Amino acid sequence: MTHLAIVGGSDAGISAALRARELDPSVDVTVVVADAYPNFSICGIPYYFTGEVAPWQSLAHRTSADLGATGMNLRLDTLATAIDIAGRRLEVRSASGQVDRVPYDELIVGTGALPAHAGIAGLDRLGPADGVHVIHSMGDTFALEEDLRAREPRSAIIVGAGYVGLEMAEAFVTRGMAVTQLQRGPEVLSTLDPELGALVHEELAGHGVDVVTGTTVTAIERSGTGLIVTGVRGGEPFTRTADLVLAVLGVRPSTELLERAGAALGAGGAVAVDDRMRTGIPHVWAAGDGIVTHHRLLGITYLPLGTTSHKQGRVAGENALGGDRAFRGSVGTQVVKVFDLVAARTGLRDRDAAAIGFRPLTTSSAADDHKRYYPGAHPIRFRITGDERDGRLLGAQLVGRRGTEVAKRVDTFATALHAGLSVDELSDLDLSYTPPLGSPWDAVQVAAQDWSRQFRSRTADASA
Amino acid sequence: MTHLAIVGGSDAGISAALRARELDPSVDVTVVVADAYPNFSICGIPYYFTGEVAPWQSLAHRTSADLGATGMNLRLDTLATAIDIAGRRLEVRSASGQVDRVPYDELIVGTGALPAHAGIAGLDRLGPADGVHVIHSMGDTFALEEDLRAREPRSAIIVGAGYVGLEMAEAFVTRGMAVTQLQRGPEVLSTLDPELGALVHEELAGHGVDVVTGTTVTAIERSGTGLIVTGVRGGEPFTRTADLVLAVLGVRPSTELLERAGAALGAGGAVAVDDRMRTGIPHVWAAGDGIVTHHRLLGITYLPLGTTSHKQGRVAGENALGGDRAFRGSVGTQVVKVFDLVAARTGLRDRDAAAIGFRPLTTSSAADDHKRYYPGAHPIRFRITGDERDGRLLGAQLVGRRGTEVAKRVDTFATALHAGLSVDELSDLDLSYTPPLGSPWDAVQVAAQDWSRQFRSRTADASA
Numbered sequence: 038m039t040h041l042a043i044v045g046g047s048d049a050g051i052s053a054a055l056r057a058r059e060l061d062p063s064v065d066v067t068v069v070v071a072d073a074y075p076n077f078s079i080c081g082i083p084y085y086f087t088g089e090v091a092p093w094q095s096l097a098h099r100t101s102a103d104l105g106a107t108g109m110n111l112r113l114d115t116l117a118t119a120i121d122i123a124g125r126r127l128e129v130r131s132a133s134g135q136v137d138r139v140p141y142d143e144l145i146v147g148t149g150a151l152p153a154h155a156g157i158a159g160l161d162r163l164g165p166a167d168g169v170h171v172i173h174s175m176g177d178t179f180a181l182e183e184d185l186r187a188r189e190p191r192s193a194i195i196v197g198a199g200y201v202g203l204e205m206a207e208a209f210v211t212r213g214m215a216v217t218q219l220q221r222g223p224e225v226l227s228t229l230d231p232e233l234g235a236l237v238h239e240e241l242a243g244h245g246v247d248v249v250t251g252t253t254v255t256a257i258e259r260s261g262t263g264l265i266v267t268g269v270r271g272g273e274p275f276t277r278t279a280d281l282v283l284a285v286l287g288v289r290p291s292t293e294l295l296e297r298a299g300a301a302l303g304a305g306g307a308v309a310v311d312d313r314m315r316t317g318i319p320h321v322w323a324a325g326d327g328i329v330t331h332h333r334l335l336g337i338t339y340l341p342l343g344t345t346s347h348k349q350g351r352v353a354g355e356n357a358l359g360g361d362r363a364f365r366g367s368v369g370t371q372v373v374k375v376f377d378l379v380a381a382r383t384g385l386r387d388r389d390a391a392a393i394g395f396r397p398l399t400t401s402s403a404a405d406d407h408k409r410y411y412p413g414a415h416p417i418r419f420r421i422t423g424d425e426r427d428g429r430l431l432g433a434q435l436v437g438r439r440g441t442e443v444a445k446r447v448d449t450f451a452t453a454l455h456a457g458l459s460v461d462e463l464s465d466l467d468l469s470y471t472p473p474l475g476s477p478w479d480a481v482q483v484a485a486q487d488w489s490r491q492f493r494s495r496t497a498d499a500s501a
Numbered sequence: 502m503t504h505l506a507i508v509g510g511s512d513a514g515i516s517a518a519l520r521a522r523e524l525d526p527s528v529d530v531t532v533v534v535a536d537a538y539p540n541f542s543i544c545g546i547p548y549y550f551t552g553e554v555a556p557w558q559s560l561a562h563r564t565s566a567d568l569g570a571t572g573m574n575l576r577l578d579t580l581a582t583a584i585d586i587a588g589r590r591l592e593v594r595s596a597s598g599q600v601d602r603v604p605y606d607e608l609i610v611g612t613g614a615l616p617a618h619a620g621i622a623g624l625d626r627l628g629p630a631d632g633v634h635v636i637h638s639m640g641d642t643f644a645l646e647e648d649l650r651a652r653e654p655r656s657a658i659i660v661g662a663g664y665v666g667l668e669m670a671e672a673f674v675t676r677g678m679a680v681t682q683l684q685r686g687p688e689v690l691s692t693l694d695p696e697l698g699a700l701v702h703e704e705l706a707g708h709g710v711d712v713v714t715g716t717t718v719t720a721i722e723r724s725g726t727g728l729i730v731t732g733v734r735g736g737e738p739f740t741r742t743a744d745l746v747l748a749v750l751g752v753r754p755s756t757e758l759l760e761r762a763g764a765a766l767g768a769g770g771a772v773a774v775d776d777r778m779r780t781g782i783p784h785v786w787a788a789g790d791g792i793v794t795h796h797r798l799l800g801i802t803y804l805p806l807g808t809t810s811h812k813q814g815r816v817a818g819e820n821a822l823g824g825d826r827a828f829r830g831s832v833g834t835q836v837v838k839v840f841d842l843v844a845a846r847t848g849l850r851d852r853d854a855a856a857i858g859f860r861p862l863t864t865s866s867a868a869d870d871h872k873r874y875y876p877g878a879h880p881i882r883f884r885i886t887g888d889e890r891d892g893r894l895l896g897a898q899l900v901g902r903r904g905t906e907v908a909k910r911v912d913t914f915a916t917a918l919h920a921g922l923s924v925d926e927l928s929d930l931d932l933s934y935t936p937p938l939g940s941p942w943d944a945v946q947v948a949a950q951d952w953s954r955q956f957r958s959r960t961a962d963a964s965a
Contacts, residue, residue, distance in 0.1 A: 048941060059954070081936045084875055095874040098941075200935075344934045347941045351928070365929035372933035381933055410559040411548055444938035445909035448945075451931050452913050456920035464815070465829035467915050469836035469845055470808045471664075472545045474908035477512060477562075477811045481912075490523070 039064045041357055042127050042141035044117040044294065046070030047079065048343050049147030049325025051098070052350030053357070054109045061358055066109040067139055069129055073113045074175040076104060080343055082178050083204035086185075087211045093178065112139075120144065120298040122318055143320050143357040146295055146308075147350060150288035150326035150341050157196070159257035160284055167259050168281045172201060173288070181283070190280030191215060194266050196254050197285040198225035200373045203237065205283055206246050207376055217247045217277055219254055219266065228371060228382055230420050232401065233436045240378040249277075257282055288341055290327045303329040305339025312363045314353035322357050324349035333366035333455065334385050334431065335393060340369055369432075370451040372444045379439055381447035384432025384454045387422055396425045398495065402487040404480035406441035408472040415441050419484035423460040428492060430460045433484070442474070449481050460488045503528045505821055506591050506605035508581040508758065510534030511543065512807050513611030513789025515562070516814030517821070518573045525822055530573040531603055533593055537577045538639040540568060544807055546642050547668035550649075551675045557642065576603075584608065584762040586782055607784050607821040610759055610772075611814060614752035614790035614805050621660070623721035624748055631723050632745045636665060637752070645747070654744030655679060658730050660718050661749040662689035664837045667701065669747055670710045671840055681711045681741055683718055683730065692835060692846055694884050696865065697900045704842040713741075721746055752805055754791045767793040769803025776827045778817040786821050788813035797830035797919065798849050798895065799857060804833055833896075834915040836908045843903055845911035848896025848918045851886055860889045862959065866951040868944035870905035872936040879905050883948035887924040892956060894924045897948070906938070913945050924952045 041057050041064055043050045054066045068075065076098045084090040094100075101111060112129065118136070119128040127139040152171040154160040163169035165180035168190065172181060184190070193209045195202050198220035209216045218225070218241065224234035225241065225248060241248050252275055254268040264282045268275045290307035292300070300316045300323070303309035307329045314322045326341035328349065345367045352364045372381035390397035403416040417437035423430050433450035437443040453463060463485035470477050478486070505521050505528055507514045518530045532539065540562045548554040558564075568575060576593065582600070583592040590602040616635040618624040627633035629644035632654065636645060648654070657673045659666050662684035673680045682689070682705065688698035689705065689712060705712050716739055718732040728746045732739045754771035756764070764780045764787070767773035772792045774780055780787050790805035792813065809831045816828045836845035854861035867880040881901035887894050897914035901907040917927060927949035934941050942950070 078872060078874070078936065080934070080941075081872060081874055084936060089876050090874045343941050344931065348929070365926070366931075368931045370931040370933045372935045372938060374935055374937045379938065383931070383933070408542060408545060410542070410545055410554045412553050440904070442906045442909040444933050444935065445906040445913070448930070448932045448943070449909065449912045449916050451933065452916040452920070455930050456916070456922070458920070462829070465812070466912070466919050467808065467830075467832045467834040467847070468912045469834045469847070469908050469915065470544070471836045471838055471908065472542065472548060473838045474836060474843065477544075477807050479912070 039358060040140060040142045041066045041145070042139050043068045043145045043147065044127065045147030045149060045325065046075030046111070047077070047147065047149055047325065048346035049149070049350035049353070050145065051076045051104065052347045053145045053147065053324060053354035055107060056351045056354030057358055058107045058109055060355060060360070062108060064358060067112060068109055069112045069115050069117050069127065069139065071116050072174060072176060075101060075111055075113065077175055079173065082172055083201065083208050085178060086181070086205065086208035093175070117294055120294065120321065122298060122321070125320060141320070143322065145353045145357055146321065146323040146327070147325040147346070148291040148294055148327045151291050152284070153286045153289045154284070155286040157254050157257060157284065163257060163259060168264055169257060170281065170283045172205065172283065172285060184281065185212070188280065192279040193217070193281040193283060194219060194264070194277055194279040195283045195285060196266065197287070198248070199227070199285060199287060200371065202285040203241065203373060203375045205285060206241060207244070210244050210246060215247070216245070217249060217279060219252045219268070219277070220248070220250045221253050223250055225250065226373070226380060229380060229434050229436070230386055233380065233418060233420060233434050236418060236436045237375050237378060237380050240376050244376050288326060290339065290341070292327055295321070295323060295327070304337050305329065307339045313356050313361065314349055314364065322353040324353040331364055331366045333368050335389070340367055342367065342371065344370070365455070368451050368454045370447060372447060374439060377439045378436060379441070379443040380436045381443050382432070382434045383447050383451040384430070385422060386420070386432055386434070390422055390424070390431045395431055397422050397431055398425045398488070398492055400488045400491050402484040404483035405476065406437060406480055407474050408476055411472045413440070417441050417443060417446070417480050421460060421484050421488040423488055423492065425492065425495065428459040428461050430454055430458055430463065446481050460485050460492070464489070503822065504604060504606045505530045505609070506603050507532045507609045507611065508591065509611030509613060509789065510539030510575070511541070511611065511613055511789065512810035513613070513814035513817070514609065515540045515568070516811045517609045517611065517788060517818035519571060520815045520818030521822055522571045522573055524819060524824070526572060528822060531576060532573055533576045533579050533581050533591065533603065535578070535580050536638060536640060539565060539575055539577065541639050543637070546636055547665065547672050549642060550645070550669065550672035557639070581758055584758065584785065586762060586785070589784060605784070607786065609817045609821055610785065610787040610791070611789040611810070612755040612758055612791045615755050616748070617750045617753045618748070619750040621718050621721060621748065627721060627723060632728055633721060634745070634747045636669065636747065636749060648745065649676070652744065656743040657681070657745040657747060658683060658728070658741055658743040659747045659749060660730065661751070662712070663691070663749060663751060664835065666749040667705070667837060667839045669749060670705060671708070674708050674710060679711070680709070681713060681743060683716045683732070683741070684712070684714045685717050687714055689714065690837070690844060693844060693898050693900070694850055697844065697882060697884060697898050700882060700900045701839050701842060701844050704840050708840050752790060754803065754805070756791055759785070759787060759791070768801050769793065771803045777820050777825065778813055778828065786817040788817040795828055795830045797832050799853070804831055806831065806835065808834070829919070832915055832918045834911060836911060838903060841903045842900060843905065843907040844900045845907050846896070846898045847911050847915040848894070849886060850884070850896055850898070854886055854888070854895045859895055861886050861895055862889045862952070862956055864952045864955050866948040868947035869940065870901060870944055871938050872940055875936045877904070881905050881907060881910070881944050885924060885948050885952040887952055887956065889956065889959065892923040892925050894918055894922055894927065910945050924949050924956070928953070
């Protein structure tokens with residue numbers, strides 16, 4: 038019998054465990070989980086704070102009982118502290134401090150990531166007891182909920198305007214709080230071009246969020262009356278105060294366990310693995326937010342996403358049992374709902390593409406989600422990026438009202454990127470149409486045709 | 502200057518004209534249109550009858566003025582009667598009977614299709630004045646509307662339960678009529694497997710439609726009190742009466758003009774063309790519902806769809822000006838909204854695939870459209886067909902509630918089919934995820950993984 042030990046009870050670890058048990062029900066799988074909340078949907082936490090998800094237990098993708106029923110063993114509240122490579126044993130420490138060793142034939146490490154502090158003074162010292170929060174685990178969730186309940190803060194500053202920051206702005210607004218959202222870059226949701234980020238900005242502002250862009254936060258301090266956030270905006274000192282601060286500044290890979298075992302680090306300081314999820318350490322595999330990301334366009338980068346962690350974990354679980362599956366690569370597909378707007382992206386934007394040697398052309402378009410004569414049609418705004426040399430599709434960004442099927446329209450681009458199609462070939466796709474839900478040329482194709490038109494006129498200019 | 506003549510003012514003809522004018526604004530384009538309604542959205546007619554679309558003019562994709570502004574010339578209410586191949590002239594006859602000749606350098610024919618009668622006696626004689634309708638043109642639409650207005654029929658029999666038949670059932674129900682829907686096959690929407698068609702049947706029944714399957718209609722007669730539809734059901738004679746009959750039995754290609762010019766016919770009795778839309782007659786191209794369909798899996802077949810007509814027309818418009826674009830092929834993607842349900846399909850079903858030499862395996866699945874903990878999640882029901890030999894994706898069928906993004910989820914399958922992916926590779930796709938709109942493994946991937954699981958267990962059985 039193979040003994041498979043897995044470190045990490047989130048997306049990567051549980052996906053690996055499920056895949057191993059699915060492929061070989063005889064394999065003995067032990068999952069070491071740092072807290073008591075394996076397989077929780079961290080992406081769902083903002084909806085617990087909006088009140089849409091209750092109780093918190095329903096955030097579990099699967100309950101511990103569900104997981105146990107698959108035949109895996111869970112060791113909860115247990116920290117993996119060291120890997121004995123030669124002896125193939127994982128050293129673990131329980132909450133009570135008891136040290137134990139878990140023997141393994143194969144080990145998969147999915148230790149994930151930790152909240153980034155972005156060099157902001159105070160974030161290392163201040164915590165929930167001070168009204169300063171991060172939101173990365175169920176522990177963070179309980180701490181924030183307790184603070185909201187106990188102190189009833191009336192105002193919040195959210196430092197960061199990425200996916201989680203925007204979702205939490207919605208949650209705080211829903212709870213009646215005055216929200217200030219601070220963003221370093223020129224526009225919110227910096228994974229979109231500012232032209233589309235501006236639509237998300239409008240949506241936030243329309244719901245009362247005070248969005249302040251172009252602001253570099255340097256410090257958070259506690260005062261008698263609340264929390265003081267200071268920084269620089271437009272070359273001038275900047276100060277805001279609020280009852281509560283939430284810092285959502287992205288993540289950094291949690292690599293300590295593998296680093297100490299001798300694993301090499303790669304892009305973004307994450308653990309280097311090959312496309313089979315091999316760390317290079319014998320019998321040790323890794324997956325999830327702690328490792329580098331193989332990207333079909335960018336090569337090796339660091340782009341931690343839950344969807345990717347699931348795939349990497351599944352690959353690691355298969356290969357640890359002797360399989361030879363490759364992680365076929367991310368294309369960086371992401372989507373977020375912000376109030377009544379949905380924003381999505383996949384692939385590269387103009388500047389990402391130019392930076393690695395593509396010759397990008399990016400065009401803007403708008404196309405209705407369905408035939409305008411049928412009630413409820415709304416325009417979807419697109420940015421399409423393709424290569425001027427060969428017409429290859431490089432990326433797409435979409436923003437539309439909720440209900441315009443933006444989340445699954447971006448999937449058409451993601452699938453086309455995966456398959457290496459050109460922008461022009463999007464018009465060859467046999468996409469579905471019925472007037473209440475589409476158009477004979479789907480909005481996706483209308484945007485692609487706009488790109489092709491501009492591409493052609495450039496080519497014509499160049500040859501003139 | 503090139504003179505391009507186009508016969509047909511629906512999807513294929515107008516797409517060809519638009520493409521030609523887009524690529525070369527110097528080309529002289531004349532579109533000969535049999536009625537006064539160029540570029541009308543025939544697919545939208547049912548929503549005119551539900552009352553959701555008003556006035557009828559809004560069904561135009563573009564107005565005649567819009568079309569004129571692109572620089573094309575429209576000859577409305579004009580019938581193309583003959584092609585003088587040697588002289589490169591198109592003979593036309595106006596509504597007043599005046600015969601004229603339109604000289605051309607290149608000619609594109611998009612004469613479309615005509616309603617099929619399926620051998621039902623009476624359909625050749627009875628018409629709107631008798632309360633017997635088809636619904637294929639704006640003329641049919643006005644005739645039906647006038648009949649509904651004038652006679653206020655309280656009951657209708659719809660013969661046929663395909664896409665238009667189902668949409669018209671909804672329209673008649675919305676107008677307060679008692680609707681009987683007769684279907685020859687064992688289940689409605691025979692382009693889906695009966696297992697999924699049954700869900701659509703339930704939706705119809707739940708809205709009061711009296712659905713009668715397994716019924717072959719043989720005749721429609723007029724009696725003193727209404728219309729009598731007779732046929733055979735389960736070997737027994739079958740009779741129903743109603744105030745109005747709508748026959749929606751699919752279409753047959755309208756080929757007369759090209760046939761008389763010497764064009765060869767192919768699959769389904771449609772005009773044979775190559776993938777460049779060449780008819781074989783010098784300088785004569787064809788596109789739309791009157792021609793055969795190049796299908797990426799089936800080869801050459803007849804599968805008239807508006808989306809395909811648009812693509813074929815665009816190809817013909819480009820090639821008539823000296824281009825060399827191929828129609829890259831249909832995969833048979835279709836979607837329909839029936840009350841609050843959406844049903845979609847792409848590719849082949851088990852029996853279609855088996856009939857042409859694939860070795861299909863088809864599996865059923867259900868997966869939520871988004872994370873269940875977030876409000877409003879609904880299951881999507883899937884049927885996935887792949888080839889047992891190499892795992893290639895052959896087709897997918899989906900049924901879900903409106904709002905579950907079924908219409909654009911089928912597009913992921915359609916894109917994967919276009920690219921020739923395997924079912925297993927669907928799990929490699931980087932599809933979008935946010936809890937209100939998806940899952941870390943999208944529903945599409947959950948269904949694909951169910952297929953792969955069954956595929957694997959069969960392979961294991963076979964090798965045991």
